[in-house]
Amino acid sequence: MAASSELALSARGLRMEYRDRSSDTRLVAIETMDLDVGDGEFVSLLGPSGCGKSTFLKIVNGLLKATAGEIRLRRSGTGREDAMVFQDAALFPWYSVLDNVAYGLVCAGVSNADARKRAAPLVELVGLQGFETKYPYQLSGGMQQRANLARALAVDAAILLMDEPFASLDAQTREVMQAELLRIWNAARKTVVFVTHQIEEAVYLSDRVVVMSSRPGRILADIRIELPRPRLLEVKRSAEFTAYAAQIWKLLASQPAAADSGRHG
């Protein structure tokens, strides 16, 4: 998936500080960050807990305001520029699967009936047909993440922001979901910014892996993954794959504070 010359997202001089109320000190979450993501590219942000990678997504999504710097998102003709796929699914427990998927459309002013009609094909795309009227508690963790993904796809945004969406899944479901995500990405033709702390996951999914340092977060390396697509899960056993993973592992291991994975932020 070679990126076209058009940029979907461009961040310049992005900086994020929090004020720690208890000690009245400033905590730097992101030091300075410049990042370009091409149209249709799949880019992973990889780093230890607390490196500011989720914070970056929230700034792009508008849930947080940066301290300095700017982000440009290419306008899409059809509606929203970006849509978020949340960690822990975050489905509304009181809505059926179909109504959860239709939520973003309803927020955009589409009538309930039309939103459901437009959500139905996406429920099918993520493989949840037959579960439209179920409530989230009746779904497995993997199915909840499928609905979470469909909800973001439904608003037809140009960029999907995915915040460690498979972190809480068991190893097998996680692999299945990774392969599913590539299938859906292939069908939906979106730009994806994918946050994860799993090296394997980042290499398997991405065109580029952006490795971040531990807090304060900055970019350590931007690695292009030249594995052919479509990628089957077997590619994880290949020599090239292992080489990429080893290269990234070395980068992270050289980080003095990287071993401190207990930090959260």
Add this chain to the structure above:
Amino acid sequence: MSVESASYRVIYPRVRRRRSPIARWYRSNEPAVLGLAGLASFFILWQVASNAGLIDDLFFSSPTAVLQAAVTEVQVPRFWSDVQYSLTEVIVGFIASLVLAVPLGLVIGWYRRVSFAFDPWLNFLNAIPRPALIPLVVLWVGLGIEMKTIIVFLGGFFSIILPTVEGVRTVDQGLLDVAHSFRASQRRVFTSVVIPATVPFIAAGVRLALGRLLIGVVVAELYAQTQGIGVMIERSADVLDSARMLFGVLIFTLMGVLTTGLAGRVERRFQRWRPSANLDLEEGV
């Protein structure tokens, strides 16, 4: 090597015996059967003790005497107007407390500044033992149904508003993020996240309120004896008619059971999305 060659303790599967239809019917209805049996044995013991003269009918009455009192009572117009009087207090007091407590609770829980202003008042007013206010309310509106409805209302209002405020304050931040992420309007944030998340808290408040409402009715009616089932109980006690008195208590109990049952049905209707609300349905399958 063979398992027969040494000594083993063998663990067998459970033997499933075929049960007779009666035994199977009993197993599926065991809670109801045993519950009814418990109730029935109490009434039988009470009746036997009364017939045998072990307890004094004057103070403790007997099931048949209460039944007789019930049969005579339901033919008296005054009884029905008493029921209507007490029911009106309950219904008007309940609706007023629900209609005022829920919106106010949502607003106080959501807007921090409003809650700063209201919290001291809520805590202060909730700490007042409500029966202590009866003489004051009598002074304001007299001994009639208005006074009793106000006392009933106060009990229900605080039972509902406090959990409602708590419910709004504990709304899952992750779900609010989802709503904001999809640029939900303030109004939609309320209807799609805040209110549904608070419904279980409101329901808990309503359950608490129903009990308090009836206490309010009894206390207010006993204080200002104009009309109502509370008055009927007091009048019966005056003439040592324990059967009629117990019948009055039974009427209040019935109101409690009916309103709680009704509230439970409404609650389940609103909470089909909660696993616990469907447990009894799923276990029945």
